[in-house]
Amino acid sequence: MSAAPDAILAVERLSMRFGGLVAVDDLSFNAQRGHITALIGPNGAGKTTVFNCITGFYKPSAGMIRLSHRDGQTFLLERLIDFRIAQWAKVARTFQNIRLFPGMTALENLVVAQHNVLMAASGFSFVGLLGLKSYGTAERAAVDKARYWLDRTGLLGRGDDLAGGLAYGEQRRLEIARAMCTDPVLLCLDEPAAGLNARESAELNDLLRFIRRDHGVSILLIEHDMSVVMEISDHIVVLDYGVKIADGSPAAIRDDPKVIAAYLGVEDEEVEQAEAEVGR
Amino acid sequence: MEYFLQQLINGLTLGSIYGLIAIGYTMVYGIIGMINFAHGDVFMVGGFIALIAFLALVAIGVSAIPLALFLVLLIAMGLTALYGWTVERFAYRPLRHSFRLAPLISAIGMSIVLQNYVQIVQGARVKPLPPLVEGGHTLIASEDFAVQLSNVQIIVVTTTLLLLAIFSWLVARTRLGRDMRACEQDLKMASLVGINIDRTISLTFVIGASLAAVAGIMYLLYYGVVDFHIGFVAGVKAFTAAVLGGIGSLPGAVLGGLLIGLIETFWSAYFSIEYKDVAAFSVLIIVLIFLPSGILGRPEVEKV
Incomplete structure (x- = not known):
């Protein structure tokens, strides 16, 4: 075919x-x-x-x-x-048995998914983390995007809670939000x-x-x-x-x-x- | 009272050094669940690199001590990080998907290799460094005892605290730290959100090794000597510190390091110096009986 x-x-x-x-x-x-x-x-x-x-x-x-x-x-x-x-x-995916990063907050779960954008913004280096302006901007943008998806999945109030502590349905939605954060x-x-x-x-x-x-x-x-x-x-x-x-x-x-x-x-x-x- | 205060200062200094080494153990364990037994020897290599760098700097005429210290810090951290990276790349990464004990055995092998390599290249004798930083402050002076805080101790403790602060910020607030924590929690999932896990693991070894190098410099400044065998005992103590504080936990490693340093110092001061190691390890056993995951460790939760 x-x-x-x-x-x-x-x-x-x-x-x-x-x-x-x-x-x-x-x-x-x-x-x-x-x-x-x-x-x-x-x-x-x-x-x-x-x-x-x-x-x-x-x-x-x-x-x-x-x-x-x-x-x-x-x-x-x-x-x-x-x-x-x-x-x-x-390509992003979610799992039948949810796989979040349970020890990180809901917001962090979404920010870590934007790794590649932040990686580029920090100049792919250690030094970039310490003070490149583009990194600071990208980091703020990443948080904004994470909040956008928290809002979309009805989790805006749970951003600072540990992902592992969310209710089952919330974890499912967070997993989709995280997948979407990888663009x-x-x-x-x-x-x-x-x-x-x-x-x-x-x-x-x-x-x-x-x-x-x-x-x-x-x-x-x-x-x-x-x-x-x-x-x-x-x-x-x-x-x-x-x-x-x-x-x-x-x-x-x-x-x-x-x-x-x-x-x-x-x-x-x-x-x-x-x-x-x-x-x- | 004065005597107690003096021992407290000594214990905190020693504990800082153990804490710096313990971070390397705890981070590597957190991310790949393996005890890097060669880490103590990476610390020893750091001490040697620092010694050579000091002598080289003096030889080319860098005589200002603060500048020399700073340069040595950079050189030793950089080169030791390279050792850490190499150890991971060649001794552990090829065994990543092998059975659990394989990298552990490889780590023990790596430890022996590093020790013998330094013994052959540098000789087996103890290498002294003339005291670079001298002097100190008398905090309290009574008739029979004066509490001394030497400049070396100030350098050791402040450097440790400074590095810990920078490092905690790195782990808590930056991309790199988030990537590491993600890898720690679910290696496979981390790769699915686009994190290059090989690179993150390498960086963990690099950071651990550079902190061990700092510990090596501090050891060298504090004791004024290094030999090829210091990595073994210091490594075991730091590993103990990591387990005591709760392996996998960064603040736990530092806390464990300080505790081991204090226990050892106080035991030597008040009881007998010969049995200081026995005291440190006995406390470990007692703590582990009552708190199996260490003081700040998270207990393993069974998944249902």
């Missing part, structure tokens, strides 16, 4: 094997620029493995992951070391709605729409909560046992017999849940 003209992310024939286990098998899909693309599938389908390959946690056994910026620059993510993926390719072009969210109640899920939908609309960031999303997936996704890719079984618009996915079969193949309650959520 060749990349569509405006695909921000093109995954081509990606495979990831762990010993004899094939977690992802010959997977190809595109994520369009400015779209919210959802990656769904039953537990163990290989969704998080795909994320780990995109963000440099794993080195894929085979295949190519191409990310292209608006200006035409392209990066082969499988060849970049992890911190370059954030620094050059500008990404592609934001990868691993189950952002997990553990959120209905009201918080609705707020999350609004936040994600805002990020896409006002910041032009494309989103790739793993999610089990169908109320989130069906409502905000432009495009859905369905995985089962590491293989892509469907790829299309939410409406098409909802009616795809293969998708329903994949969900039927798992435990009863999850089937009922899935059926209820897709409205069958």
